[in-house]
Amino acid sequence: VPSDTAQLFARADAIKMVDNASYQKLIEQLERRSAVLSDTDQWHLRYLEAWQAAYVGQNDKARLQLEAVIKQSPDADLREQARGTLVNILGISHRYEEAFTTLDQALEELPGIVNNSTRQHVLAEASQLLTEAGQYDLAINYADQLILIPSALNYRCVGVSIKLDAEFYKGPHDDALVSQLQRGANDCLAADHTLSADVLRSDIASIEIEQGKNSKAITLLRDTYQDMSKLQYQWLEARYNVLLAEAYWKQNSTSQAEKYALSTVDAALQGNFVEPLSSAYQLLYQIAQQKGNLRDAVMYHEKFRIADDNRLDNIHEKALAYQVAKQQVEANKAEIIALNKQNKILELQQALEHKEVESSRLYIALLLTVLASIAFWLYRLNRSHLRFMRMARLDGLTGILNHQHFVEEAERSLRHAAKSMRCASLILIDLDHFKSINDKHGHTVGDQVLRRAVAACQRHLHSFDVFGRLGGEEFGILLSECSAESAIERAEQLRIAIHATPIDDFSPITISASLGIASTFHHSHDLRCLLVAADEALYQAKRDGRNRVVINIASYTTANGYAPTHYPANAPSDRESLKYVAEK
Numbered sequence: 267v268p269s270d271t272a273q274l275f276a277r278a279d280a281i282k283m284v285d286n287a288s289y290q291k292l293i294e295q296l297e298r299r300s301a302v303l304s305d306t307d308q309w310h311l312r313y314l315e316a317w318q319a320a321y322v323g324q325n326d327k328a329r330l331q332l333e334a335v336i337k338q339s340p341d342a343d344l345r346e347q348a349r350g351t352l353v354n355i356l357g358i359s360h361r362y363e364e365a366f367t368t369l370d371q372a373l374e375e376l377p378g379i380v381n382n383s384t385r386q387h388v389l390a391e392a393s394q395l396l397t398e399a400g401q402y403d404l405a406i407n408y409a410d411q412l413i414l415i416p417s418a419l420n421y422r423c424v425g426v427s428i429k430l431d432a433e434f435y436k437g438p439h440d441d442a443l444v445s446q447l448q449r450g451a452n453d454c455l456a457a458d459h460t461l462s463a464d465v466l467r468s469d470i471a472s473i474e475i476e477q478g479k480n481s482k483a484i485t486l487l488r489d490t491y492q493d494m495s496k497l498q499y500q501w502l503e504a505r506y507n508v509l510l511a512e513a514y515w516k517q518n519s520t521s522q523a524e525k526y527a528l529s530t531v532d533a534a535l536q537g538n539f540v541e542p543l544s545s546a547y548q549l550l551y552q553i554a555q556q557k558g559n560l561r562d563a564v565m566y567h568e569k570f571r572i573a574d575d576n577r578l579d580n581i582h583e584k585a586l587a588y589q590v591a592k593q594q595v596e597a598n599k600a601e602i603i604a605l606n607k608q609n610k611i612l613e614l615q616q617a618l619e620h621k622e623v624e625s626s627r628l629y630i631a632l633l634l635t636v637l638a639s640i641a642f643w644l645y646r647l648n649r650s651h652l653r654f655m656r657m658a659r660l661d662g663l664t665g666i667l668n669h670q671h672f673v674e675e676a677e678r679s680l681r682h683a684a685k686s687m688r689c690a691s692l693i694l695i696d697l698d699h700f701k702s703i704n705d706k707h708g709h710t711v712g713d714q715v716l717r718r719a720v721a722a723c724q725r726h727l728h729s730f731d732v733f734g735r736l737g738g739e740e741f742g743i744l745l746s747e748c749s750a751e752s753a754i755e756r757a758e759q760l761r762i763a764i765h766a767t768p769i770d771d772f773s774p775i776t777i778s779a780s781l782g783i784a785s786t787f788h789h790s791h792d793l794r795c796l797l798v799a800a801d802e803a804l805y806q807a808k809r810d811g812r813n814r815v816v817i818n819i820a821s822y823t824t825a826n827g828y829a830p831t832h833y834p835a836n837a838p839s840d841r842e843s844l845k846y847v848a849e850k
């Protein structure tokens with residue numbers, strides 16, 4: 267059944283213009299199986315019914331059905347077909363503004379339509395409506411597009427006939443046009459497209475009447491009249507009738523003219539075809555006048571006046587509707603352009619904001635880089651500053667504090683000790699017979715001795731001990747938080763370490779140092795006081811034979827300063843080099 271249904275639809279589409287009677291039968295066939303049709307097929311059937319309603323002049327019915335199809339059919343192609351047919355019906359119904367609006371929608375959708383016959387249909391409607399609105403060149407342009415679409419012969423014929431019809435209305439009505447129309451009519455006949463052929467024939471007849479070839483026109487029209495009336499196309503019938511009436515009138519065949527004029531009125535009133543109606547009433551008026559029937563003449567003249575007004579109004583209406591629709595389309599386009607521009611601006615704004623964010627990010631990144639560079643630079647500056655500071659504070663040869671800074675650091679340490687009531691001790695170290703080392707081994711070796719002796723001491727010092735070179739071969743160590751006894755022990759450690767220091771592997775040099783101690787336990791927390799006391803002890807150590815430690819435990823002072831210390835004659839035996847300052 268489905269394939270059968272598809273065939274029925276295909277056949278209906280193919281013959282609707284050519285064989286309307288069979289078309290009507292196919293519709294009835296499809297309607298009988300309506301219950302089993304799919305949703306898409308239901309809408310397709312509705313479209314065929316609408317088309318047929320329009321064909322027989324039931325325009326309002328057709329219009330409503332087509333509008334439903336356009337709104338509700340799921341098939342884009344069918345919707346476009348419906349738009350095309352609706353354009354036609356709206357034109358016939360003199361709803362020109364709606365016709366042009368619908369046409370515009372159809373043309374907008376057209377690029378998305380792949381079905382060639384649908385495209386042809388819409389282009390044909392476009393061309394015809396534009397011809398009616400007097401836009402002949404545009405109409406010819408759409409007809410040309412239509413002709414270019416590859417299709418079966420009869421569709422090409424439709425294109426050609428529409429184009430020639432536009433050419434006919436455009437004019438001029440010369441022989442070239444007549445032969446073109448003739449060729450077109452023959453092509454359409456060959457393609458079995460009687461309707462198009464007859465439209466072209468009516469154009470030819472019209473030109474012939476203009477040219478006074480009335481008999482020729484009558485022959486052409488009458489020869490094809492029977493086949494034409496089988497088409498049941500009211501508009502064409504009205505046109506044939508009015509042309510025959512005109513030709514007979516010009517041939518002075520008044521009764522024939524009257525007969526066809528009255529037939530024209532019938533058809534034209536039914537289909538609301540203003541042009542043939544106006545012409546027919548004019549003829550009837552002239553005929554009545556010729557007959558001397560003044561009453562009829564007045565009546566027909568009045569009818570002619572009204573119909574002709576209508577005709578002119580209709581022409582203006584079409585032209586105006588076209589202009590209005592065009593304006594509307596232009597306005598819509600302008601609106602779209604404005605919207606696009608607005609969008610573009612928004613996009614640009616966004617891009618700008620994005621750029622701004624980006625550039626502020628960049629700016630921040632740049633700033634951070636600069637800050638980092640500055641920080642790094644400051645760090646390096648600080649480091650080199652510290653290095654310079656350190657260098658300024660340090661003794662160049664040995665790397666320990668120089669005299670000035672030893673004094674500063676020792677004083678700070680002593681202040682701290684005094685505050686916290688803690689004991690601190692000062693050790694002075696003087697290398698023994700250093701002059702002779704210099705003399706014997708040279709100044710460089712002397713320097714080496716100084717560095718080695720310092721390194722030996724450093725190994726026995728704590729981080730918080732203050733170690734400095736006081737000058738030449740003399741060094742000072744302030745031991746914080748160190749009792750006198752611990753100081754003696756530590757000094758002895760240092761003495762041993764210095765004595766054990768190897769200087770030169772090839773020519774062994776033994777060095778020694780004498781150490782003097784002064785502790786805050788016996789003296790004050792004043793550095794100068796401690797230095798004097800330790801120096802006294804050191805001097806004593808030198809005098810006692812060097813390579814030994816002496817502590818100054820004397821605490822009295824003389825009028826001019828610090829009292830000399832007193833030394834025992836016999837040093838304690840367990841530590842041979844260590845000498846205690848005995849009580850007085």
Ligand SMILES: Nc1nc2c(ncn2[C@@H]2O[C@H](COP(=O)(O)OP(=O)(O)OP(=O)(O)O)[C@@H](O)[C@H]2O)c(=O)[nH]1
Pocket residue numbers: 663696697698699700701702704708709710711712713716737738739808812
């Ligand atoms: N190589 C070297 N020698 C120095 C430096 N500073 C001072 N001296 C020398 O150290 C020697 C110190 O000698 P003195 O003060 O006579 O004492 P000493 O020879 O050590 O004898 P005592 O201290 O009595 O054991 C001098 O010859 C100075 O030139 C230095 O930086 N490098």
